[in-house]
Amino acid sequence: MAGDHRPDHSDARDLFYFNFDFPIGLSFIAIATSACLNVALRLGTPRTFRLDDSEAALLLSYDILQLSALLYLTGGVANPFAMLFLAPVMISAVSLPRKLTILLGLLMIAAATILTVEFLPLPWYEGVQLHFPLLYRTGVWTSLVLSAAFVGLYAARVSDEARLLSTALAATELVLEREQHLSALDGLAAAAAHELGTPLATIALVTKELQKSVPENAPALADDLALLAQEALRCREILRKLVSLGSEDTGGLLDxxxxxxxxxxxxxxxxxxxxxxxxxxxxxxxxxxxxxxxxxxxxxxxxxxxxxxxxxxxxxxxxxxxxxxxxxxxxxxxxxxxxxxxxxxxxxxxxxxxxxxxxxxxxxxxxxxxxxxxxxxxxxxxxxxxxxxxxxxxxxxxxxxxxxxxxxERNAAPADAWAGEEQTASPDAQQ
CATH class of the missing domain: 3.30.565.10 (Histidine kinase-like ATPase, C-terminal domain)
Known part of the structure; x- marks a missing residue:
């Protein structure tokens, strides 16, 4: 076919399939530098290490510069892989602050601008030199800039909204968790009040019986028993309030x-x-x-x-x-x-x-x-x-x-819930 300059079958024995001529040594240096940097970072930092925003931005800047070097050696913005310029900008838009994303975007635009006018020829078949006019290269530059701006802004917007929604839900869950914790405490308090009701009623009954048998010549003992009865009555009032907290049919005074x-x-x-x-x-x-x-x-x-x-x-x-x-x-x-x-x-x-x-x-x-x-x-x-x-x-x-x-709305607290407790306790006390 006229104009077809594909290599003959002997070229299939060559190291590279297309047999393109380009500065492979300089390209290898750029790739090897990145490989060494990755190995050094992996071996030199613990697995639990996390980059801060400035360090992550620095590494993404290096990615842009390394890609710029490879594109300079292989055709500039006319190289189809120039679209990889969008990757660092999109990663930054999702995970880094907006100021750093803007700086990375400006670095990408500067690199693309230089590669629009300064680059080595795009590798092609031997004897054929591809030449892309400045208008075409300017169109590619424009598409890269607009794509970076659109993808960056859209990714940043989605990321910000997701982050804010996550924060809001976490805050709501914290408030609800505290509310549930308070409800659980109410239930525990009511359970404790019911458990303490019987022994406290017994103490009150025994104290009353002892007061009847105090000798007249022991005023100190009478005062102590009167104080004990008063404190038992106070405990009963406190437990009365706690009982109302855990019941759906009673309106607690504290509640x-x-x-x-x-x-x-x-x-x-x-x-x-x-x-x-x-x-x-x-x-x-x-x-x-x-x-x-x-x-x-x-x-x-x-x-x-x-x-x-x-x-x-x-x-x-x-x-x-x-x-x-x-x-x-x-x-x-x-x-x-x-x-x-x-x-x-x-x-x-x-x-x-x-x-x-x-x-x-x-x-x-x-x-x-x-x-x-x-x-x-x-x-x-x-x-x-x-x-x-x-x-x-x-x-x-x-x-x-x-x-x-x-x-x-909730109904008022019912009558004394302690009557049953005292009646239950009385036989025990008499025994």
């Missing part, structure tokens, strides 16, 4: 509070920050009594904290209830939520620096984690959480939390 105490517990830690916090309550006289839930306290506290952070001068908390619903509305007079992310609020990867209201000054602020955790915990308790802006002409953010009253 229950009204709407007023719930709001005060949430609001009090945030009153000393120069923002007026106004609390308004409305509803029928039968104010609901809530089972104390750490998830609810934390979720409401986080929303109030955000409102205080972003308010100019005032935060208004309105608590209302009816026979079927319990509603808490938290408003502030700050700048409000940005319209284009209002529907995405509560996602853990919504960045506050450009989207959520105004920038906080604390490190790590504005990641959306607090709102994500608060919303998750409140919805887990049965609430519906909605976010909106205060209607004009006023400004500010408004968060509304609505519970079915049946999901939160």
């Amino acid at each position: 229950q509070h009204s709407m007023e105490t719930l709001i005060q517990e949430v609001v009090e830690p945030h009153r000393a920050f120069g923002v007026d916090v106004e609390v308004v309550k409305s509803g029928p006289p039968d104010e609901p009594a809530f089972m104390r839930n750490p998830a609810i306290v934390y979720g409401l506290g986080n929303l109030v904290e955000n409102a205080v952070d972003f308010a100019h001068s005032k935060v208004r908390i309105e608590a209302s209830w009816s026979r079927n619903l319990v509603v808490v509305v938290i408003e502030d007079d700050g700048p409000g939520f940005s319209q284009h992310i209002l529907n995405r609020l509560g996602d853990p990867y919504v960045s506050g620096r450009s989207t959520i209201r105004r920038t906080k000054t604390e490190p790590g602020a504005g990641l959306g984690l607090g709102l994500f955790i608060a919303k998750t915990l409140l919805e887990r308790s049965g609430a519906t959480v909605t976010t909106a802006n205060v209607p004009p002409p006023k400004t500010g953010a408004k968060v509304t939390i609505v519970w079915p009253r049946s999901a939160l």
